[in-house]
Every structure is written in C-alpha cells, then in structure tokens.
Amino acid sequence: MGERRSVALSGDGLQPNAMVVESVVQAVLASPKYAALDPALVASLAAQELRKGRRVKEAIKKVKDRLHQSAASYWKVPPHYARWRVALEAAEDEPVLKAQLQSILQTHHSSRERLPFLADFYQTIFAGLASLRSVLDLGCGLNPLALPWMGLPTETAYFACDIDREQVAFLDWWLARQGRRGRAFVWNLLAGAPPVELVDVALLLKMATCLAQLDPAALARLLDEVRASVFVISFPAQSLGGRDKGMVAHYAATMDALLSGRNWRVERFDFSTELVFRVRKD
Numbered sequence: 655m656g657e658r659r660s661v662a663l664s665g666d667g668l669q670p671n672a673m674v675v676e677s678v679v680q681a682v683l684a685s686p687k688y689a690a691l692d693p694a695l696v697a698s699l700a701a702q703e704l705r706k707g708r709r710v711k712e713a714i715k716k717v718k719d720r721l722h723q724s725a726a727s728y729w730k731v732p733p734h735y736a737r738w739r740v741a742l743e744a745a746e747d748e749p750v751l752k753a754q755l756q757s758i759l760q761t762h763h764s765s766r767e768r769l770p771f772l773a774d775f776y777q778t779i780f781a782g783l784a785s786l787r788s789v790l791d792l793g794c795g796l797n798p799l800a801l802p803w804m805g806l807p808t809e810t811a812y813f814a815c816d817i818d819r820e821q822v823a824f825l826d827w828w829l830a831r832q833g834r835r836g837r838a839f840v841w842n843l844l845a846g847a848p849p850v851e852l853v854d855v856a857l858l859l860k861m862a863t864c865l866a867q868l869d870p871a872a873l874a875r876l877l878d879e880v881r882a883s884v885f886v887i888s889f890p891a892q893s894l895g896g897r898d899k900g901m902v903a904h905y906a907a908t909m910d911a912l913l914s915g916r917n918w919r920v921e922r923f924d925f926s927t928e929l930v931f932r933v934r935k936d
C-alpha cells in the first residue's frame with residue numbers, strides 16, 4: 655500500500671491535510687526527546703514540511719531535526735525536574751542553594767557557558783537600569799534559575815517563556831518558591847510576542863540561531879512586536895563544540911543588519927563565550 659498523500663491542491667497551492675499533519679505531530683511527540691514540546695509549534699513545523707511536498711516519514715524526520723537544532727541539542731543530559739525540585743527544596747541555606755542551582759545550570763549548554771561570569775553578566779546587563787519593574791525572558795532555557803545572581807529588587811516581576819511544557823512547569827514552580835512575582839509559561843516565539851504587558855527589559859539570550867533555524871524573520875519581528883523599553887540580545891561567541899569560528903564578527907554583522915533603519919541606542923558587551931547587545935528603543 656502506498657503512503658497517504660500528505661498534501662492536496664487548493665486555490666492557495668499545497669495545503670497539508672489536517673489528519674496527516676496530526677499524524678506527523680503524534681509521531682514526533684511519541685519520541686521521549688520531544689514529548690514535552692509545544693504541540694502547536696510541532697504542528698506548524700509539520701505543516702511547513704508537508705507543504706514542501708514531503709512524504710510523512712520524511713516530514714517526521716525533518717521536524718525532529720529542526721527541533722533538535724533549536725531546542726533538544728542544548729541539553730548535555732536529559733533534565734530531571736522531579737529530582738531537581740527535591741534538591742532545591744532541601745537546600746537549607748543560600749550557599750547550598752546556589753551550589754544546587756549551579757549544578758542544574760550545568761546541564762544546559764547555554765547556561766553552562768555563562769556560569770564562570772554569571773554575577774558579572776547580570777550586573778553588566780542590568781547596570782544603570784533604575785527601578786526595574788519587570789523582566790521578560792524569551793526562550794528562557796534554565797536562565798530563571800540564575801535569579802539569585804541577577805541582583806534584581808524583590809518586587810521586580812520575572813516572566814519567562816519557552817516551548818517545553820515540563821521545563822516551564824518546573825520554572826514556574828521555582829519562581830513561586832522564590833516568592834517572585836511573574837510566571838513561566840509555554841510560548842512559541844514564532845507566533846509573535848507573548849501576551850505580557852509592557853516590560854522594562856526583554857531578554858533574547860542566544861536565541862538568534864535557533865529562531866533563524868525555524869523562521870529567519872522571527873528575531874526582527876520580535877524586536878518590533880515585543881513591548882519592552884530595553885532589549886538584551888546575545889549570541890554565542892563559540893560553537894557548541896567550543897570552537898571559535900569567527901562567530902563574533904558574524905553575529906556583530908547580524909546585529910548591524912537587524913538594527914539598520916532602526917534609530918535605537920546600542921551598547922555592546924563582550925564576554926568570553928557570549929557577545930551581548932543592549933538596545934534601547936526610546
């Protein structure tokens with residue numbers, strides 16, 4: 655028996671069949687590596703791949719590849735949220751809590767690379783931003799766990815979004831445990847700005863590559879759509895394998911292109927493994 659047709663011709667061109675899209679989504683979510691990811695994002699990638707005329711098996715593989723590149727590849731080991739909750743709950747003082755947090759932050763490439771200069775990083779990016787009422791962390795990874803190093807006033811609300819439902823549930827629990835106003839929630843940034851009111855600072859830390867991999871126009875769209883006075887946009891200064899492949903020059907050029915035609919004030923900060931731009935829209 656031949657494979658089901660994945661697309662049908664309509665007035666607008668190739669329209670993927672909803673049942674076929676759903677079968678790709680179910681196949682992708684059946685894999686433990688992708689099971690917690692936002693089904694709406696998986697469905698939109700599945701529709702994109704089927705629209706290219708791919709067969710179901712090929713579409714499943716392509717969607718998995720793209721989710722690997724944009725999310726799953728950053729984990730050094732699979733996350734253990736239940737175990738982490740227990741460890742954080744058991745931490746009896748600040749030094750033990752920070753040691754536990756550092757060992758959790760080690761498990762994700764993006765936060766692991768930042769550990770050697772964590773306090774300096776936040777001191778630099780928040781310097782001179784008086785009375786911060788709110789921070790929005792877009793594609794947060796495990797970054798909200800760095801709150802004890804951020805030096806934010808207790809009343810500053812922290813909003814964080816990502817595409818992994820279990821990760822976000824864990825981070826929401828963590829924010830509540832810290833007594834921090836705000837929340838962590840599932841949001842696919844390809845769908846635009848998350849539903850949060852005007853914030854003082856929006857973080858887009860090491861998001862350019864993974865967003866570009868899903869939609870090359872996504873980052874520029876977010877800069878226009880997210881309601882924030884200040885954006886902190888960062889890029890990795892080396893590849894996941896630890897090699898410098900001229901990435902700093904490449905991302906500096908990416909940032910120039912992003913800002914061209916926008917009359918925004920820009921500051922640049924160079925850390926050993928991260929290139930950071932702070933942009934004010936006013």
Ligand SMILES: C[S@@+](CC[C@H](N)C(=O)[O-])C[C@H]1O[C@@H](n2cnc3c(N)ncnc32)[C@H](O)[C@@H]1O
Nearest residue numbers: 724725764765793794795816817842843859860
């Ligand atoms: C390179 S990591 C950066 C994590 C964090 N910003 C940091 O620097 O520590 C990319 C993050 O973006 C998330 N992500 C990927 N695609 C996304 C999307 N479409 N919407 C929201 N988050 C996404 C991934 O799950 C992952 O946590």
